[in-house]
Every structure is written in C-alpha cells, then in structure tokens.
Amino acid sequence: MIAAGEPVQRSVDSQLLHVDAAGRVRSLPRSSLIDLLQPGDVVVANDAATLPASLRGVHEETGAEIEVRLAARGSLAVDDVLRFHAIAFGSGDHRTRTEDRALPPPLEPGQRIRLGPLTAVIEQLLGHPRLIAIRFDHSAAEVWAGLARHGRPIQYAHMRPALQLWDVWTSIAAQPVAYEPPSAGFALDWQLLAAFASKGIVFATITHAAGISSTGDAELDRLLPFDEPYRIPAATEQVLHRACREGRRVVAVGTTVVRALEHSASRFGAVVAGHGVADQRIGAQTRLRVVDAILSGTHEPGTSHYELLRAFAPEATLSRADRALDEGAFRTHEFGDSVLIFAANARTGRDSCSPYTSRFLRAPDVLQEPGRLSPAGRLVGCTG
Amino acid sequence: MQTDMQTTRVLITGGTSGLGLALVRELTRRGASVAFVARTAERVANVASESGAHGIVGDLAQKLDIHRIALQATGALGGLDVLINNASDLGPTPLALLGDTQCEDFERALVTNVLGPFRLTRALLGSLAASAREGTGSVVLNISSDAAVNAYGRWGAYGASKAALAHMTRIWNEEMSSQGVKLLALDPGDMDTPMHALAVPDADRATLKQPSAAAIELADAIADLLPAGRPIAVRRAS
16 A cells, blocks of 8 residues: 555545445445445544644753653543653654654653643653653643644654644544544545435444554554543434444444444443443454444554454455555555445344443443553553 | 523633623623633733633634634533634724725735634534534524625725625535534624724714623524523523
8 A cells, every 4th residue: 555645634536445244345436435325324433633742842851852742641521631641752753754763861750841831740651661651730721722832743754744733633523632633534524424414324423532553662552552531422322222223334434433332332231421431452353232334544454453444354355455455556544545344244133222221320430530541551561 | 581501612702802702701601611712812811810711812813823722622611512703803994995905904804804713613613513413502603793784985894804704604504504503693783892992983982882782692692592401590690
C-alpha cells in the first residue's frame, strides 16, 4: 500500500474494499458505500473530536528539548484534564520517523516540564523511558486554554505538512477526547448522513477516547491500544436494542466503536448507556456480540487494528483482502482509503438484546474512578 | 414560567459587552452552562469571574482561532447544545455611504459577521448534531438586524453582511433539518449598547431597548426550541 501523505479527509478518488460475509472481495469507489448499506442498517460512529495532544517544550532539570504526547486519562470528565499518561520524545519532530526519534532526557518524578503556557510535573515513571504520568500544575480551564494555544495534533513522518485541528476533526467531531483522530469517520460528511436519513439507515454515535497508534518502540507498541474511556448515549443504547430485537445489521465506523460496543455488551450482556473504559483486546478469538460489519482504514498486518479485523474475517479472507489492497494501490494511514468488512459468522441467534442488570443498578457501576489508568499497571506488570 | 436550562450548554460570541454580555448573564441566571468568547483577555477574565461562565479569549475574524475556540468550549462544557453568534462588526465608523466605504472596512464586516459565524458553526456542527441525536436540543441563534432587511443609507457594509448571515442561516437550517439541528436568525431590535452608540452617537438612549430585555426575549426564543418536557423552573429576575 501507499502512504496517504496529504491531509485530505475525502478525496474524489477514495477507494473502498468491500469484503462480504462470504469472504468475497471487491474494490469500489468509496462513494458507493451507501449502496452497500440497506434500509434499517444501523451505522455507529465515534464522534470524539481530537485533542491537540502533542506539546513541545523544555525539561526544566536539563534544559533539554522534549515533546510530550498525551496518551491517556482516566475518564471523559470535562474537569479531569490535570492528570495524563504521556509518551515523551527528545529533540526532533514528527518529520523524523517515530522509531528513529531520540529518547527524552532522563526523567525523574517531581521534575517539571514547561510546555508553552503550561507546566507539567512528572508524577511517576511507568516502566519505560518514554512513558510517564504527568500532572498539569493548572486549573482545568487553564489546561483547555493552554492546549488550544500550544498543542498540535499528533502526527507521523508519512504526513509532511504540519496538521491543523481542522485537518483531524471529523465532520461529526463533538467532545474533544481523542488523542488521534477516529479516522474511519473521515469517510462521513453531511451529504452522506443526509443520504442515510433518506434511505432509512439509522445513524448513531458513541464518544470514545481514541488513543495513539504508535510510540516508536516495539515494547510499548505491544501495549496498544491503552485503556480507552468511552461514553454510550442513551439514544444509541435504544437504537441498538431495537436493531438487535429486529435482527438488523450494525455497522461500526472504526475500531474504537467495535471496542466500546463490544466492551459494554461483554460486560452487561447487551450495550448499556453510560461511561466505561474499554480495556479488552479484540482478535481472532473474540466473539462479536453487537457489531456485524466494520468500516475502517486499511491496516498493516501486525498492528492492533489489524488484529481486531480477525474478529470479523478468517485469515484466508484477510490475506485475500491484503492482496487486493496491494494490487489496487490502496492508500494507507489515517487519510487513506477504506475497507468495509462484514463478519463471516452470521450470528443467527443473539444471546440477549437486553442487559443482564437493571438500569438502576448498572449506571454508577460503569463510571471509572478518576485517576485509575492501567497502561501503567500493564507495563509495570509485564516488565516486572 | 420558562424552560429550565440547567442541562443546556451554550456558547456566546462577543460576550463581554452589549447584548452578548446580557445573554451571558441571562443564560447563567437560568442555570445554563455558559461559555463565551471575546478578544480582550482582561475583559474576558472580568466577565468570567462576575458570571461564573467559562471565558475564552479569541477573535472570530481569525481563522486560526476558530477551532481553538471550539476546542475550549466543547472541552470545558463537554459538548454544545446552543451556539449564539452575536459578535458583530459595524463596518466603517462613523457609518459611511457605500461609495465612501473602504474595502478593508467592508471586508472586516463580512469576515466578522458572515465568515466567522460560518466557520465557528461548521466547527461545532458535530457537537450540535450530537446534542440533537441525544435529545438535549440543538440550536444556532445568529443575531441579525433590521438592517439585514431594510435598505438604510450608510449601513451598507453592516446591512449586506447581516443579510448574508440571515440567508446563510435559512439555507443551513433547511440542510440540517434531517439531523435535528435548528438554525435561526433573530433581530433583537435597537438596543442601548456600545455598538449602537458607535453607529448613532446622537441617539436618544431613552428610546432604546435595554440589552437585558432583549436577552430575556432571545433566551425565551431558544428555550422554545429546546425539547419540551423539561422541568419548569422560575428563575427569572422580576
């Protein structure tokens, strides 16, 4: 595949690889997406807007240059923006391949990092020279203003132009909680949403804090995706329960939607409105309870995104799809082309379309404790 | 009686003087979560501390400021239900005949009164549509003027820009109806504001509407467009 190196969300020649439930593969223009959907289908997208999560600055102790990429926080709460887990880099910028980026200066708890108008204190080292827990020494309002003024979207070497927030916000971008764009949603525009409405295709959303896609370090990358807080609106829960009862198809726009919906359903028996933290891995062994199809970018084998696709299609089908992507000169990365994969195992009977527990009991239980973040726990656990 | 706005998240542009300030005060009094934008940091800080609203420093006429404003508003409020595009530019002051209007003054009026609201609304359309889907209501109120309708001499830059804003509002409202987002343009009437004093320095201020009165009418108009069935609260000052 070819890297898409310009920040164009919807190019006129965007392609779509359609993999049907029987494993047949065909290339289409992405504009034909609407024709692959039926009246009654439910399309669920992640409406998270993307934070300007890359902050450049100076490590006070050494005066050394540092780039801090915010990578996780404990919840989606508007004032829970003081503590983050972050990936730190030394000098250089996105034009250097992440794998080749310098390490940050040696970091110790208690040290301060000046990031433009913001100051962060290192609270904890998380078992890897790049991974730290930080706390902004500010009010939540100051953090929002500081991010707006000084932060830049996280980007990688395949994308030369410096990205602006408008490049990475999807058309449907709402609450800013993602660290990198939920880029499958780049395929959506208001014209397509209007077409859904007139064709009787139901559109619903979740908000999921899509995390970083690469740290430049194989050991850290194995931990991706980190735990990701999400919120499922009551309206989306209702739409999905109805679709389940009526046997209609659910199409997830992006891996984050699969992660959130399947996390909720695995915990409660069916999708439940409220806050949660997706901490599971989805792969070949995962039995999908909610999602029938995924619209996604094109992914390289070996990435966590690719692993997730194994829940939808067997090895042989994905290999066929990979060949078609290469032969069709599909473009990869966040501004690239798309795949639409219908799950191979038609789920004739679903266990349940309603959650196990009553609404009264479940809502508070789903709330995440602020500050509980487990990428650290997982990393510390695996390195001893 | 009026609709309670306690769960309503509102962003108001031009929130430190005139009608914008009155709207910040009226909507916070009704219990809404309010963020506002203005250009001068010190005035933003003063209004924020007086009203309890979330102050954002930014200039709607600057392209780079738009997403920074949207980020802070949706970040701090957790989303957005109501956007009020209130910030306006008069064009040349003193007002001038079109033949005497400098192109730069006309351009500034268009950027502030049409392009700025277009950009900000577009950046926030995802949040507004999310609120419509989730049933919390979704309204964009664009502040218009009778100068958008009547051909008043010497109001050319302002009147033309407000006419464009009003027409954009009508088209966008048609386009977004399938998504449940409502856009409307309203004329609050001639008010006793700093902008009016700039436009008509010798006006009899006693004949002008108080911005606080206009703010109550506009807040009522917004409340009418929010979903029915919310609990009713009587919070209005007498």
